[in-house]
Amino acid sequence: MKKITSDNLECENNIIDFISSFDLKISSFVNEISNKIKEISFDQEQAITFVLTNDLDSKSVFNNPKKQGIYLFELNLESANLTGTKRETKIKNFAEDWSNKKNNPLFSSGVIKKRLELRANFNEQWLPLYVGKNKDVYKRIIEHIDLSSIKSTYAMKLKERTNLHGLEFRVSIIEIDVNNYDFIVPHIERSLRDIYHPLIGKQ
Known part of the structure; x- marks a missing residue:
């Protein structure tokens, strides 16, 4: 000893x-x-918008150099395919459609109920939908759109949700080029979630 x-x-x-x-x-x-x-905030002037369809070529839309940072998906509440008149009703119906098991792919992010409750009086055009981080943000954004339901990687898997086809989305990024990414960026991501209250996520 x-x-x-x-x-x-x-x-x-x-x-x-x-x-x-x-x-x-x-x-x-x-x-x-x-x-x-x-x-700081996401640069909406540099945001990329797209309408979700089965033919959407996300690799062309997001054909950008590799960047690490944080990204924000938003939903246009003026999309013609959304049901409801008031925006709060559209959000409620969207959340129900998202959570419907027949529309919900495996290994996919869900509606955060406490954030849905915060949207009772929401009256803006663009609804914060999802905040995430990655060392290759554009690659991760493409996964959120294109990833198959049978893949075990968690993502929104938007194309698999055919009931959402025709809706317009917007994606913005904040580039964070730092050496200590794994230490710094998770704290920034958490802070931005507290600011934007994205409707969809794992946490």
């Missing part, structure tokens, strides 16, 4: 102190990110 010396204990205590100090700094940075993120 290895003998524990005072030097070993001192070294271990120093490491624990360092980790505790580092943890406090991380918490401080996370709070700073959460506060700063309120000052």
Whole structure:
């Protein structure tokens, strides 16, 4: 059995102190990110819009260089195929159609009920639908549109939802080109979810 010396204990205590100090700094940075993120938004002028159809060539629509960052899907509530007159009714009907088992592909993101409740008085044209992150955002966006229902990768799988064909969507991105992506971007994503309250997701 290895003998524990005072030097070993001192070294271990120093490491624990360092980790505790580092943890406090991380918490401080996370709070700073959460506060700063309120000052930025998705660039809607650079957003890409598309109408969902079976013939949609998403690889041509999103033929962009590889970028890492965060993306936002939105639904145009003025799409002709949406049922209802008031926007809040359209959102409710859309959520029901999305959740209907016969329309819901396997391994697909669902409606977040608490966010649906927040939309009772929503009266804007574009409804935030999904916020996500990826080290190749355009590749991930294409997956959300094209991915087959039998694939085990979680995504919206929009084309598989034939009841949504004819609806117009908009996609915006925030490019985040950083070395410490895995540490920084999840906190930004979480903060943006709290701001935009996207209707669809896993969390």
